[in-house]
Amino acid sequence: MAGTGTAHLRGGDAVLKATDVNVRFKVPGGTVQAVSGVSFDIMRGETLAIVGESGCGKTTLGKAILQLPPPDSGSVVLDGTDLTSLSGEALRAARTSIQMVFQDPISSLDPRMTVRNLVAEPLWVWNRGSEDERDAKVRELLDAVGLEPDLVLDRRSYEFSGGQCQRISIARSVALEPAVLICDEPVSALDVSIQAQILNLLQDMKERYGLTMVFISHDLAVVRAVSTRIMVMYLGKICEVGDPEAIYSRPAHHYTSALIGSVPIPDPTRRTGRTPLRGEPPSPMNPPSGCRFRTRCPAASDRCAAEEPELREVSPGQYVACHHPRG
Amino acid sequence: MRRLLGGMDVFTRACAGWMSLMVLLAVVGPFLPLPDPREADFEASAVGLFSPGHVLGTDSNGYDLLSNVVNGARTSLMIAFVSVVVGGALGAAIGIVSAYRRGRIDRVVNLLFNIVLSIPNLVLGLALVAILATSSDPSVVISPSRRVVVIMIALTCVVLPVLGRIARGATLTWINREFVVAARSMGMRDRHIILRHIVPNVLPAIYSVGFLAVGVVIVAEGALSLLGVGVVDGVSWGAMISRVAGEFTFVPHSMYVPVTVLALTVIASNQLGDYLRSRLDLREGRL
Amino acid sequence: MSAVMSIRDLVVRFRTPRGVLEAVRGVTLDIPEGASVGIVGESGSGKTVLSRAAMGLLSGSNVDRSGSVTFDGAELVGLPRDHVRQHFGTGIAMIFQDPMTALNPVRRVGVQVAEGLRIRLGMSRKDAAARTSELLAMVGIPDPAAAMRKFPYQLSGGMRQRVMIAIAIACKPKLLFADEPTTALDVTVQAQILELLAGLRANLGMAMVLVTHDLGVVANNTDFVAVMYAGEIVEQAPTTELFANMKMPYTEALLKSIPTVEARPAGRLPVIEGRLPDPTDRPAGCGFAPRCSYAQARCREDHPPLVDAGNGHLYRCWFPLAAPARRS
Numbered sequence A: 001m002a003g004t005g006t007a008h009l010r011g012g013d014a015v016l017k018a019t020d021v022n023v024r025f026k027v028p029g030g031t032v033q034a035v036s037g038v039s040f041d042i043m044r045g046e047t048l049a050i051v052g053e054s055g056c057g058k059t060t061l062g063k064a065i066l067q068l069p070p071p072d073s074g075s076v077v078l079d080g081t082d083l084t085s086l087s088g089e090a091l092r093a094a095r096t097s098i099q100m101v102f103q104d105p106i107s108s109l110d111p112r113m114t115v116r117n118l119v120a121e122p123l124w125v126w127n128r129g130s131e132d133e134r135d136a137k138v139r140e141l142l143d144a145v146g147l148e149p150d151l152v153l154d155r156r157s158y159e160f161s162g163g164q165c166q167r168i169s170i171a172r173s174v175a176l177e178p179a180v181l182i183c184d185e186p187v188s189a190l191d192v193s194i195q196a197q198i199l200n201l202l203q204d205m206k207e208r209y210g211l212t213m214v215f216i217s218h219d220l221a222v223v224r225a226v227s228t229r230i231m232v233m234y235l236g237k238i239c240e241v242g243d244p245e246a247i248y249s250r251p252a253h254h255y256t257s258a259l260i261g262s263v264p265i266p267d268p269t270r271r272t273g274r275t276p277l278r279g280e281p282p283s284p285m286n287p288p289s290g291c292r293f294r295t296r297c298p299a300a301s302d303r304c305a306a307e308e309p310e311l312r313e314v315s316p317g318q319y320v321a322c323h324h325p326r327g
Numbered sequence B: 001m002r003r004l005l006g007g008m009d010v011f012t013r014a015c016a017g018w019m020s021l022m023v024l025l026a027v028v029g030p031f032l033p034l035p036d037p038r039e040a041d042f043e044a045s046a047v048g049l050f051s052p053g054h055v056l057g058t059d060s061n062g063y064d065l066l067s068n069v070v071n072g073a074r075t076s077l078m079i080a081f082v083s084v085v086v087g088g089a090l091g092a093a094i095g096i097v098s099a100y101r102r103g104r105i106d107r108v109v110n111l112l113f114n115i116v117l118s119i120p121n122l123v124l125g126l127a128l129v130a131i132l133a134t135s136s137d138p139s140v141v142i143s144p145s146r147r148v149v150v151i152m153i154a155l156t157c158v159v160l161p162v163l164g165r166i167a168r169g170a171t172l173t174w175i176n177r178e179f180v181v182a183a184r185s186m187g188m189r190d191r192h193i194i195l196r197h198i199v200p201n202v203l204p205a206i207y208s209v210g211f212l213a214v215g216v217v218i219v220a221e222g223a224l225s226l227l228g229v230g231v232v233d234g235v236s237w238g239a240m241i242s243r244v245a246g247e248f249t250f251v252p253h254s255m256y257v258p259v260t261v262l263a264l265t266v267i268a269s270n271q272l273g274d275y276l277r278s279r280l281d282l283r284e285g286r287l
Numbered sequence C: 001m002s003a004v005m006s007i008r009d010l011v012v013r014f015r016t017p018r019g020v021l022e023a024v025r026g027v028t029l030d031i032p033e034g035a036s037v038g039i040v041g042e043s044g045s046g047k048t049v050l051s052r053a054a055m056g057l058l059s060g061s062n063v064d065r066s067g068s069v070t071f072d073g074a075e076l077v078g079l080p081r082d083h084v085r086q087h088f089g090t091g092i093a094m095i096f097q098d099p100m101t102a103l104n105p106v107r108r109v110g111v112q113v114a115e116g117l118r119i120r121l122g123m124s125r126k127d128a129a130a131r132t133s134e135l136l137a138m139v140g141i142p143d144p145a146a147a148m149r150k151f152p153y154q155l156s157g158g159m160r161q162r163v164m165i166a167i168a169i170a171c172k173p174k175l176l177f178a179d180e181p182t183t184a185l186d187v188t189v190q191a192q193i194l195e196l197l198a199g200l201r202a203n204l205g206m207a208m209v210l211v212t213h214d215l216g217v218v219a220n221n222t223d224f225v226a227v228m229y230a231g232e233i234v235e236q237a238p239t240t241e242l243f244a245n246m247k248m249p250y251t252e253a254l255l256k257s258i259p260t261v262e263a264r265p266a267g268r269l270p271v272i273e274g275r276l277p278d279p280t281d282r283p284a285g286c287g288f289a290p291r292c293s294y295a296q297a298r299c300r301e302d303h304p305p306l307v308d309a310g311n312g313h314l315y316r317c318w319f320p321l322a323a324p325a326r327r328s
């Protein structure tokens, strides 16, 4: 199978390394190739941003890393252990090294539990520490995410705003001191004025707990503020991977360039927020042949329809899957 | 609990009051200074309301209506509560687990629920009673207590798929919530996820529909009696109705009394179900 | 330029169990003919309530509306519902944030677009169908004939929003209210929809009120901007003037707190601490005072009036930023 390639993998001691991950969903009328042939690696302390539009498979990939559900094929290696080969108790234990913060801060908290129980839950599941130690840890975590423990401990999630719920989620997700934290659009549901607070908090938590992060987002502006490496996805495949500076200043893939160009910039003296793209993403049930982006690409040629592009290096540390990359 | 009672309007309070009274009567009935419900007072048969010694009158057999209402509450409510609690617990357990597991088990369970639900309540009840509570030898009399048990089993079978489906549906909506995914990602066992996250969220739906089911079951018990397969010669509201079914025109109050009590109880339990739902949904509504 | 809609001292109050909630507190705003006016602000600042109230679309027994709204010279406040309704479609039209809930899920797209044409303009079934197909082509839907036979759920979010726009412009309105029309869409689709709206506006000579929380969207798609905070307009100016010469600390803070694709901020992102004041219990002074880095004692005591800085630039602040605004 013509994968999207693994040229961008760096070898060495990656904390997390996914190779040729495929996730399919059976839906009425066919199969959705939500993630196909995606590979990536993350070094300790990095923040890998996964960027792309709605439905391109970002969440599915994030969950596949956690084995929720496990990918249909491919491997996910965490600190030398292939998670896809584990099951039952071993998988349960291994999962604790990867935690996830979800997009919808309200739906990711059980409305019937108090904040105390919500944050202590991971500790309870793994029987970490005595009751008192857990309580102390919960206080420490709440304090770290900027909530006053005494004011919030006995309240329930529905009494909090979206931003506060997201703080609670973050506190909970770092309770087990995971190696990798996957943040799935952690600020998309939040108001503009709250977004920056949560992004800052994530940076603080990363430093404080030595986290390696996967940051999923559709918003290139948000991604720019937090990431150290960027992976752009389109319809289940990787378009471009690389260092943010390179990607923002010289996007090599036409899709990346369109994404960056579409972001409106708050400055009326500059014409921004335009896109050269025609149409909308095709149905993931029967993706276009060859390059999946060719139906909307301004540079598409016959070759793009016939042959699937492989990821290759266009500048040091910048990899693109395109037959006619931007110069 | 105090918060639950706090917001009741007058009608709901009245319903709660009526329900409590019925439950109280069911418990203390036998100790009240009332005539034996099974003992006919031949001196005063078919006397009207507020007759001396018979506050609610008697039927044409001379059975005291008040005593039958009070002692019948015991049987009728017991049948209702037992079948709803047992049917609800089993239904909820089956519904929740099958929805959580998905796959083939779930499809089979759902099919079975649908099949049972497609049979009208009474036909199902009748069929079950016919199978369980008839003897091949007509000379063997089936004791009222055995009939009560059989009716409970039959009505449990009626209630089970109703509550089971509701539990299944509610579970399906909750398991897609991200907090369930979050619980799995922190390595929680399925058993704990079900007990800690699914059950507490599904229960409100079960409680409120359970109250509605109490009403349905009380009516079903009455209807089965009318059809001659209820607790025919026992003491229950349904039995009272069936005994006087033919005499409605002569002794109307002997019909009105049990029907009124039964209707009020059904209304009260429906209202309490609705109230409970609106109260428990409130927290969800605020999301 | 005359105003197609004039809003004067508009006040909207909701009577809630927690007390009276003043969601819009004395807003005065003109929407010039053919112009695009942006309304920006945080969630809960009253943008939606303001636009709904201006259109006379707030219903419910717990709503009080006072002030004046004139459309095309006619007063709308106090007018019976049926009279206000006459203006809908032909005079005022609207599109919403979520096109899925705004479209009827069980009716075909073609029928929903044609409905307005048949009812409002009295077109025959055939004419309406032909016009529907034209409209769908106009809003950039490929193969309009096929799209007309589809149900809303068979279309993507962007396509549904295009259908909403087709419905809105069907009767050539003079004014289009767009409440966060692209918030639920992807950036590339957002760019396409905003471009479409700009093109239609130019062609039809239609004025637009664009409600959004995104200053980036405002900067490139509007002629005038009103910044709302806690139910009031706190700053209002022609768009270029506003960005070049910001007066309100709130507008500046809002602008600074949004991350951009332009540059990676060194260190922490600037934030606006705190939250909107409780709408049932508003502070006496400036609503932004508790969160403002320039606030002084006076800000907490006296409510700042709307000051005219010339050039159509109004602001509500005791200590406005020096001109030109220092921006990082």
Ligand SMILES: Nc1ncnc2c1ncn2[C@@H]1O[C@H](COP(=O)(O)OP(=O)(O)OP(=O)(O)O)[C@@H](O)[C@H]1O
Pocket: A025, A026, A027, A032, A033, A034, A052, A053, A054, A055, A056, A057, A058, A059, A060, A061, A218, A284
């Ligand atoms: N459980 C599922 N069953 C069937 N299809 C699914 C399921 N989950 C996701 N999909 C499909 O897989 C594709 C990828 O979905 P995914 O949620 O991963 O996208 P995403 O990039 O996270 O999008 P968004 O930005 O909207 O969150 C979509 O086409 C989606 O419809």
Ligand SMILES: Nc1ncnc2c1ncn2[C@@H]1O[C@H](COP(=O)(O)OP(=O)(O)OP(=O)(O)O)[C@@H](O)[C@H]1O
Pocket: C014, C016, C021, C023, C041, C042, C043, C044, C045, C046, C047, C048, C049, C050, C213, C279
């Ligand atoms: N029908 C209503 N009854 C009571 N309060 C209401 C009602 N509608 C809106 N409000 C309140 O009015 C205030 C302003 O709400 P509005 O919806 O206008 O905000 P917004 O600026 O549009 O925010 P968003 O960006 O979230 O859409 C809020 O405090 C809201 O809770």
Ligand code: SF4
Pocket: A253, A254, A255, A291, A292, A293, A294, A295, A297, A298, A299, A300, A301, A304, A309, A321, A322, A323, A324, A325
């Ligand atoms: S491969 Fe072809 S279609 Fe795909 S992005 Fe490159 S030029 Fe465009």
Ligand SMILES: [Mg+2]
Pocket: A058, A059, A060, A184
């Ligand atoms: Mg997603």
Ligand SMILES: [Mg+2]
Pocket: C047, C048, C049, C179
């Ligand atoms: Mg709004």
